[in-house]
Amino acid sequence: MSTSVSTESRALALVLGEERPSPGELAPLFRALPPVAVADLTGLWRGGVFDHEDRMARLLTRLRWYGKRFHDADDVDPLVCRTDDGGLYTYDGMGSARLREVVFDGVASAAMIYDGRPIIDHFRRISPDVVMGAMDAKGEASVLYFHLTREP
Known part of the structure; x- marks a missing residue:
């Protein structure tokens, strides 16, 4: 991954499921x-995780997590989930959130800050319509890496 293009291409291949990340690859890729x-x-973004065995990823699966909806910087639905019939709803068990520019790993980028929880989701761009996220939750032993793809 010597150039930005190859970094973004590798990240996109992982998002598309063309390959699986190797152990320890996600943190340096995100950085x-x-x-x-x-x-x-x-807008509305469809989400996915890279490591389905992660504890938080299993919770998202049980919730039938669909993605996130960013109305504006001060109004974010952090967990949009699917209903039994395939519709979408905002899961309010985690509260609401907002967007701010936050420095993480030395880079200032958009981050979603939960209003009532010690959780920050940091974002980096893969393409204009695909981002990689790093969920930094106080008390969790590891960071959950995930991806979002903009819905039309």
Whole structure:
């Protein structure tokens, strides 16, 4: 991953499921991706995780997590989930959130801050319509890496 293009290409291949990440690959991959602006996240995004065995990933699966909805910088639905009939709803068990530019691993980029929980989701750009996220939750032993793809 010597260039930004190859870093973004590798990240996109992982998002698309063309390959599985190797052990320890996600953190350096995330760090190598460019920042994303808060304003670039507006809209509905479909989500996915890279490590389905992670404790938080299993929780998201049980909730039937669909993704996130960013109305604006001060109004975010952090957990959009699926209903039994396939519809979408905002799961309110984690509260609401907001977007701010936050420094993480030395890079200022958009981050979603939960209003009532010690959780920050940091974002980096893979493409204009795909981002990689790093969920940094106080008290968790590891960071959960995930991805979001903008819905049309």
